Amino acid sequence: MAERVARVEVFSITIPRETPYLGALREGERINDHGYIVRKGNRTVYPTVDRTVVVRIETASGAIGWGETYGIVAPGAAMAIIDDLLGPFVVGRDPRDVSVIHDDLYDLMRVRGYTGGFYLDALAAIDIALWDLCGKLSSLPLVKLLGGQKHERLPAYISGLPKPARAERAEFAAEWQAKGFDSFKFAAPVADDGNVAEIATLRERLGPKARIACDMHWVHTGEEAVAAIRTMEPHDLWFAEAPVKPEDLDGLAHVASKVSTPVAAGEEWRTVYDLVPRVARRACAIVQPEMGHKGVTEFMRIGLYAQAHHLRVIPHATIGIGLFLAASLHASSALAAVECHEFQHSIFEPNRRLLLGDMDCSDGFYRLPSGPGLGVEPSKEALKLLKRL
Structure with a gap:
């Protein structure tokens, strides 16, 4: 009997750090009310903590796969996409159909221009978790x-x-x-x-x-x-x-x-x-x-x-x-x-x-x-x- 995904859960993790990524603040750089800084050298936003988005996928038999994607800024965006949109379409699927599931989820929003950004970050986390499950169900490391x-x-x-x-x-x-x-x-x-x-x-x-x-x-x-x-x-x-x-x-x-x-x-x-x-x-x-x-x-x-x-x-x-x-x-x-x-x-x-x-x-x-x-x-x-x- 084929394995089936029973639930998809998504979480954020925040880890304090002593020095912001890329080092101490330079002149003119400041931390805003949400804990973000903009580096003057590249005009890009960074958090002052480490932060990530983690996905847990469990099958009906109790097998668990873990995935992860970027959560350094606006982690709620990727989390909402997984929780509200992508996750429910994974429930009931055979996790060993991982590449098929990936393409099905990609197709859901491709004509609306979602070929990048938070949408595919969210998809990446699910994809990693499903591959982790594939390895565990076959008792093989992913590389094999x-x-x-x-x-x-x-x-x-x-x-x-x-x-x-x-x-x-x-x-x-x-x-x-x-x-x-x-x-x-x-x-x-x-x-x-x-x-x-x-x-x-x-x-x-x-x-x-x-x-x-x-x-x-x-x-x-x-x-x-x-x-x-x-x-x-x-x-x-x-x-x-x-x-x-x-x-x-x-x-x-x-x-x-x-x-x-x-x-x-x-x-x-x-x-x-x-x-x-x-x-x-x-x-x-x-x-x-x-x-x-x-x-x-x-x-x-x-x-x-x-x-x-x-x-x-x-x-x-x-x-x-x-x-x-x-x-x-x-x-x-x-x-x-x-x-x-x-x-x-x-x-x-x-x-x-x-x-x-x-x-x-x-x-x-x-x-x-x-x-x-x-x-x-x-x-x-x-x-x-x-x-x-």
Whole structure:
């Protein structure tokens, strides 16, 4: 007799943090009444806490799958979509029809223009939870359901250097280098002395063999991005991430054609349909799927499409409590084109207590969680923090 979904529940989790993401507030930045700040360097809103949206799907037999998506701003939006719209359409379905369910839910709102944003974030959480269930029902880790494990271990790069001064950021990177990490990415919006000074200081401190990338945070025009990247290239820039606004496909293609540094993009995409026109324009060399925005089904579609077009894949990872990070590691381990994976240490390390399982990142590599499905689940402390809409 086929398994059937009996209930879909959605929760938010809020975790206080000492220093806001990307580091201390800069001049002119302030916290508003809802706990948000706008970074002057990229005009983007961030919370001053860690916050995530978690989905729990239970079958009639009592099997449980966990999923997660972005909840850093307006978590109630994704939660309402799951609670009022998507969840009821999952109840009664066989969870092992996960990709079919994904496409059915996508079709519900596609003609109304909901091909991104909160709608697909909500869908991503459900998709991850269903894949977790598939693994648990078959007693297999997720990577085995996705075609098998191509990578025994995944190289990780240190993302973000949340210290107030350039010299301190370089020293902080060196501390991670001493722990076995050889790849790093700095955030241009908080490179207070400019990108060239930032990468020059990092290069001097880390040496010639370290890989150093720059996250440009979508703030430039095409011509501005070309000029900025060229100034960093003498310092052996590994890749330039998000050099132009997400909607500026022409600008992205222009940058890719005018610099020698590989251009990376894709964190904000939701589906493979976002990748197709960029591949056609040869607009990037590195694809950065973010599991929390895509879910397993679309992550794999993007990864396989990139792989078929000989692009490199270096997944993005803002991790929440770690459920969608675990999903990302499983999917990445199944894709030959994945060469490295982002490590958001400033979130992973403080929040690891909220997850059960043996997922880890040390000595420059991720360790894939073992066990069926995702191989991780919320800890008792995390369960106490769950809040309904």
